Amino acid sequence: MTTMPVNLRGVGFYCIVLTVLSNSVVNVHCFFTAFPLLMFGGSRKLSGRLFKFSCLNLSCNIFKTNRFYRSVKLPFSHHCSFPLSSRSFLASPLEPCSFPFSEHSVRSHFSVLRSDKVIRYFSYFTHPAGEMDLKAVLDVLEELAPLSLAESWDNVGLLVEPSKPRPIKTIMLTNDLTMAVMDEAVTMNCDLIISYHPPLFRPFKRLVQKDWKQQLAVRALEGGIAIFSPHTSWDSVIGGVNDWLVGGMGSGQTSVLSQAYTSTQQKHRLEFSILNEGELDGLLEQIKCIEGNESFQLSTVKNEVGGQQVVLTCASSALTGVAQTLLSNLHASKSLNITQVQQPPLIGCGQGRLRVLDEPVSVAAAVQKMKTHLGLPHLRLALGNQKTLDSLVKTVAVCAGSGASVVQCVKADLCITGEMSHHEVLDAVAKGTSVILSDHSNSERGYLVVFKEKLAAKLSHAVNIVVSERDRDPLQVV
Numbered sequence: 001m002t003t004m005p006v007n008l009r010g011v012g013f014y015c016i017v018l019t020v021l022s023n024s025v026v027n028v029h030c031f032f033t034a035f036p037l038l039m040f041g042g043s044r045k046l047s048g049r050l051f052k053f054s055c056l057n058l059s060c061n062i063f064k065t066n067r068f069y070r071s072v073k074l075p076f077s078h079h080c081s082f083p084l085s086s087r088s089f090l091a092s093p094l095e096p097c098s099f100p101f102s103e104h105s106v107r108s109h110f111s112v113l114r115s116d117k118v119i120r121y122f123s124y125f126t127h128p129a130g131e132m133d134l135k136a137v138l139d140v141l142e143e144l145a146p147l148s149l150a151e152s153w154d155n156v157g158l159l160v161e162p163s164k165p166r167p168i169k170t171i172m173l174t175n176d177l178t179m180a181v182m183d184e185a186v187t188m189n190c191d192l193i194i195s196y197h198p199p200l201f202r203p204f205k206r207l208v209q210k211d212w213k214q215q216l217a218v219r220a221l222e223g224g225i226a227i228f229s230p231h232t233s234w235d236s237v238i239g240g241v242n243d244w245l246v247g248g249m250g251s252g253q254t255s256v257l258s259q260a261y262t263s264t265q266q267k268h269r270l271e272f273s274i275l276n277e278g279e280l281d282g283l284l285e286q287i288k289c290i291e292g293n294e295s296f297q298l299s300t301v302k303n304e305v306g307g308q309q310v311v312l313t314c315a316s317s318a319l320t321g322v323a324q325t326l327l328s329n330l331h332a333s334k335s336l337n338i339t340q341v342q343q344p345p346l347i348g349c350g351q352g353r354l355r356v357l358d359e360p361v362s363v364a365a366a367v368q369k370m371k372t373h374l375g376l377p378h379l380r381l382a383l384g385n386q387k388t389l390d391s392l393v394k395t396v397a398v399c400a401g402s403g404a405s406v407v408q409c410v411k412a413d414l415c416i417t418g419e420m421s422h423h424e425v426l427d428a429v430a431k432g433t434s435v436i437l438s439d440h441s442n443s444e445r446g447y448l449v450v451f452k453e454k455l456a457a458k459l460s461h462a463v464n465i466v467v468s469e470r471d472r473d474p475l476q477v478v
């Protein structure tokens, strides 16, 4: 069997090599590293775009690969072969032909090369080939990391939605959506790009070509590609970016640095007494009309003197209007008591993490651990005052990205984030805290691989998910 260099990406891609034979039977040899023939056969069509081979017959070899191979050398754990007549294989020589596999895996951009008597045919086959609608994928993304966990200033969720519904067959994960990543997504015929950082953040007043972010939006719409950004919802969620980042330091007792709460909407509780039900009804009519107060809650009990004791909870945005209304009533104004309602915390969710390590390590060992975890040859280190490379690290504060505001308030032996300003580093060092900086996106990007597995499992491996290979931090140590 002759093989050739092919560009195969990610788990579940297949290489198909067609070989011209001289007999009248098409032999289909399927080589699998993991999946039996029936699983494969039941889920895909081998080819929808075969071309005319005149009267020649073919041998087709299918590989499942797990990595990017420059030169395909595949372990064969199964070798299956069955005959097919050339007539059924090439039912109509110039038309898409039927083969006993389902329709869904057929892509429109198969590359075909030939040399001597070998015709090689390869593509981004996925396993199992399938598709979902965008809404269903968004529901799964919400399950994995609710968008309500995102910071209030953030711009998360579906950012670009093409007008024509398009089945989601291929999803690309990237930390940043750059032009290079968009090229890659278009080449791979991606239907949805999940970009951790929101590529659209500030409002646009126009969509023109001179601004690269506007170009991206236009290209996505023209290409019918949806864009979703999770950003700080992934940072906050349990098992998200920050838990992954602190995981590089080993096990330990972990707490959240900036706690997330069940609702981002602040509420106030107003307690007051009122003379009778008639007065209360009059006040409530006015309170209902206050903007932002559509969903206030009310409870009443009769008090000893025959009046009404009232508890009213409203959104903080409506507090001024509600209070003004109550102060206009003599009884209510005399008894009014206002308290802020604290939302229940979402245990384990929020920005940043503090870990007390089960096994303290030296600063030098911590640097090595993080290099390995982040897959980086270099990190920047600032030793805390009075500290050396041998000093012990027991407590570690981490925040993915640009985390100075989150980590600087906490006392820790070591602080790990993507970037901090010169003065923020000086402040940390003065407190005796050592600092490791990886550059912004290097503290986030490694989570994409983790998320890919979570998403694939949730989608029952029904959609092809790839991590961009063009996505990288713009800074590098030279």
Ligand SMILES: [Zn+2]
Binding pocket: 197, 400, 401, 402, 440, 441, 444
């Ligand atoms: Zn970031």
